[in-house]
Amino acid sequence: MIYTCTITPSIDYTTYLPDFQTATLNRSDEVFYYPGGKGINVSRVLKRLDVDSVALGFAGGFTGNYIEQFLEKEGIETDFIQTKEITRINVKIKAQEETELNGPGPVINTEQQSVLMEKIKTLQKGDWFVLAGSSPESIPQSFFLEIASICTNQDIHFVLDTSGPALKELVLTQPFLIKPNEHELGELFDTIIANKQEAYHYAKRLVNQGVQHVIVSMGEEGALLVTKDLGVSAEAPKGKVVNTVGSGDSVISGFIASYTKEKDAQKAFRYGVASGSATAFRSDLCEKSDVEALLDQVQLNPFHEQDVTG
Numbered sequence: 158m159i160y161t162c163t164i165t166p167s168i169d170y171t172t173y174l175p176d177f178q179t180a181t182l183n184r185s186d187e188v189f190y191y192p193g194g195k196g197i198n199v200s201r202v203l204k205r206l207d208v209d210s211v212a213l214g215f216a217g218g219f220t221g222n223y224i225e226q227f228l229e230k231e232g233i234e235t236d237f238i239q240t241k242e243i244t245r246i247n248v249k250i251k252a253q254e255e256t257e258l259n260g261p262g263p264v265i266n267t268e269q270q271s272v273l274m275e276k277i278k279t280l281q282k283g284d285w286f287v288l289a290g291s292s293p294e295s296i297p298q299s300f301f302l303e304i305a306s307i308c309t310n311q312d313i314h315f316v317l318d319t320s321g322p323a324l325k326e327l328v329l330t331q332p333f334l335i336k337p338n339e340h341e342l343g344e345l346f347d348t349i350i351a352n353k354q355e356a357y358h359y360a361k362r363l364v365n366q367g368v369q370h371v372i373v374s375m376g377e378e379g380a381l382l383v384t385k386d387l388g389v390s391a392e393a394p395k396g397k398v399v400n401t402v403g404s405g406d407s408v409i410s411g412f413i414a415s416y417t418k419e420k421d422a423q424k425a426f427r428y429g430v431a432s433g434s435a436t437a438f439r440s441d442l443c444e445k446s447d448v449e450a451l452l453d454q455v456q457l458n459p460f461h462e463q464d465v466t467g
């Protein structure tokens with residue numbers, strides 16, 4: 158089974174208007190209330206790609222209930238631990254540019270942490286555990302390191318899409334897949350990544366530290382896949398961008414959906430990039446038919462060490 162874990166879910170209050178100005182009243186044309194948070198998006202896209210998963214994490218209040226009910230209606234199994242705090246609402250403004258305002262995560266006490274840990278201890282060999290999204294300061298680093306060690310000892314595919322200090326230590330635990338965007342990859346090495354050559358260089362360093370598959374997503378420029386044996390660059394398909402929120406999460410879903418069937422990292426990477434772009438071209442997350450329609454447009458090219466300048 159595939160388990161996604163969103164420590165800090167959200168409702169993504171997504172609003173469209175032609176022109177957004179600060180320090181004045183704006184009125185929007187249309188609003189949507191999508192359940193969000195990175196693991197939740199991964200589960201939602203997996204479902205659209207005909208793959209079942211269980212969404213774990215923490216949720217509370219009327220927003221938490223909304224998210225649970227929304228996912229259940231979509232046929233996604235949820236197993237959230239209740240928080241006293243209301244799950245955050247993240248604001249996504251789609252105007253001449255995309256502006257985002259993400260709220261802070263909840264305080265998760267040690268009892269709630271233990272409940273999650275007990276659930277993780279029931280995972281079986283061959284399962285997938287996708288830890289995605291930001292984590293609040295109330296959870297110590299040792300908690301995530303324990304999760305990583307459970308995954309290693311039980312042969313569970315550990316997928317990481319988190320940011321900040323948690324990621325820095327977790328990349329040393331030999332995860333199966335990590336998917337930073339170029340900014341998150343730069344943060345890991347206290348640098349700024351300007352192009353694919355530099356992204357390749359730092360992704361390779363992660364592989365040398367033991368990460369099994371690194372996908373660096375780079376928005377409209379596409380993405381890079383780096384493993385011990387592979388360096389592949391993907392060009393993103395061209396299309397009309399509607400809402401890029403969830404594109405990165407969709408790359409992970411596409412990769413997992415394909416990899417679990419074909420065990421081929423390069424094919425899975427192509428499917429992941431097509432899924433990311435298919436989501437960018439929609440208001441909500443992509444559908445399977447969108448992904449398959451884009452698949453042939455994802456050009457893959459080998460990317461070698463000699464291309465590295467940085």
Ligand SMILES: Nc1ncnc2c1ncn2[C@@H]1O[C@H](COP(=O)(O)OP(=O)(O)O)[C@@H](O)[C@H]1O
Nearest residue numbers: 338374375376377379380393404405433434437
């Ligand atoms: N403007 C765009 N045009 C086409 N594809 C896009 C665009 N923005 C994102 N994508 C697709 O979504 C993937 C993930 O996007 P990215 O912005 O890098 O992730 P994140 O949401 O994690 O920051 C990219 O690799 C690409 O395939």
Ligand SMILES: O=P(O)(O)OC[C@H]1O[C@](O)(COP(=O)(O)O)[C@@H](O)[C@@H]1O
Nearest residue numbers: 193194195247290291403404405406
């Ligand atoms: O946990 P964070 O880092 O605040 O991110 C949460 C936000 O990221 C999202 O999961 C989207 O992520 P991506 O655009 O990176 O795929 C939103 O649904 C959510 O509002």
